[in-house]
Amino acid sequence: MKAITVEPRKPGTARLEDIPEPDPREGSVLVEAIAVGVCGTDVEIAEGKYGWAPPGADRLVLGHESLGRVIDPGLASSFKKGDLVVGIVRRPDPVPCPSCAVGEWDMCRNGKYTERGIKEIHGFMSERWRIEPEYAIKVDPTLGILGVLLEPTTVIAKALEQVAFIGRRSFWEPRTVLVTGAGPIGLLAALAAKMYGLEVHVLDRVEDGPKPAIVRDLGATYHSGSVTAIGFEPDAIIECTGVGKVIADSIQAIGASGTVCLTGVGHGGIVSAAACADIAAASVLKNNVIVGSVNANKRHWYKAGNLLARADRNWLCRLITRRERPENFMRALERTPDDIKVIVQFSEP
Numbered sequence: 021m022k023a024i025t026v027e028p029r030k031p032g033t034a035r036l037e038d039i040p041e042p043d044p045r046e047g048s049v050l051v052e053a054i055a056v057g058v059c060g061t062d063v064e065i066a067e068g069k070y071g072w073a074p075p076g077a078d079r080l081v082l083g084h085e086s087l088g089r090v091i092d093p094g095l096a097s098s099f100k101k102g103d104l105v106v107g108i109v110r111r112p113d114p115v116p117c118p119s120c121a122v123g124e125w126d127m128c129r130n131g132k133y134t135e136r137g138i139k140e141i142h143g144f145m146s147e148r149w150r151i152e153p154e155y156a157i158k159v160d161p162t163l164g165i166l167g168v169l170l171e172p173t174t175v176i177a178k179a180l181e182q183v184a185f186i187g188r189r190s191f192w193e194p195r196t197v198l199v200t201g202a203g204p205i206g207l208l209a210a211l212a213a214k215m216y217g218l219e220v221h222v223l224d225r226v227e228d229g230p231k232p233a234i235v236r237d238l239g240a241t242y243h244s245g246s247v248t249a250i251g252f253e254p255d256a257i258i259e260c261t262g263v264g265k266v267i268a269d270s271i272q273a274i275g276a277s278g279t280v281c282l283t284g285v286g287h288g289g290i291v292s293a294a295a296c297a298d299i300a301a302a303s304v305l306k307n308n309v310i311v312g313s314v315n316a317n318k319r320h321w322y323k324a325g326n327l328l329a330r331a332d333r334n335w336l337c338r339l340i341t342r343r344e345r346p347e348n349f350m351r352a353l354e355r356t357p358d359d360i361k362v363i364v365q366f367s368e369p
């Protein structure tokens with residue numbers, strides 16, 4: 021079968037190649053790939069900056085934002101042939117650490133977790149893949165191709181849950197939320213916050229293209245420019261850019277008792293000690309919490325599935341701005357300014 025593979029930590033090694041059919045040890049449920057979303061992590065792996073091949077292998081099958089159709093449910097599963105499914109990304113570490121022991125692998129403490137398409141387990145960019153039934157999530161069939169947005173939605177389901185948990189430390193009734201970055205994660209965060217009844221603001225650097233209208237059609241307010249110029253103090257900020265300046269400004273702009281949740285992974289070197297003290301002082305004097313959030317456990321996959329199922333399909337459709345065939349996967353790894361979510365499509369939903 022055809023698969024998109026890469027030799028992790030070696031730039032320029034991504035290719036479409038023939039590999040053997042999926043190993044039955046990877047799971048009893050056999051799935052035919054429909055589509056796989058591409059995100060910044062995939063681009064980093066293809067650029068040789070991140071990723072780990074399975075033990076004993078040189079190459080890793082890419083892809084962690086899956087959508088597929090069950091071809092063979094196997095013996096011990098409740099799935100039926102034809103069901104639309106997505107695969108959970110992370111697997112608990114084998115020790116296991118206390119978090120993984122209770123199913124909270126997203127909070128793994130020893131870093132020995134594995135992740136499909138990222139860390140030591142093959143991903144979903146192959147014509148067929150296998151999965152353990154307990155790590156497959158059924159997708160509302162009316163979502164069709166939009167089910168490919170489920171994985172990024174899990175990241176947001178977890179992030180918003182973190183913000184809500186933190187809010188319980190004191191009397192806190194959030195009204196306004198600012199989302200920085202109108203990429204797929206930011207727009208899904210805006211959607212989720214809107215569904216929770218909040219007043220939503222989205223900030224991005226672009227002034228034209230599809231993003232401002234997508235934000236406005238959600239009933240949210242679009243801002244471009246600096247976080248410090250938005251004109252109000254948000255109760256919560258969901259930071260989805262990973263850009264140092266945006267993060268620093270968010271920490272200055274957040275309202276008293278508010279939470280800044282960081283979901284973007286950026287690079288930028290060491291912050292000076294003085295700048296760090298200023299950031300800390302702003303947080304101390306306003307009782308702020310700055311929390312990082314990564315990955316998602318089964319509860320978040322369940323919540324994300326429900327959230328997407330309730331969302332407006334026409335609005336969700338606008339998030340998928342480009343579909344590429346597997347043979348053009350290199351094009352899927354390139355970003356154009358108007359791209360939101362680019363997917364590699366293997367078959368029809």
Ligand code: BGC
Pocket residue numbers: 059061084109110135138175314315316
């Ligand atoms: C994925 C997460 C993963 C993280 C770090 C993200 O792109 O969505 O599932 O935990 O990368 O590897």
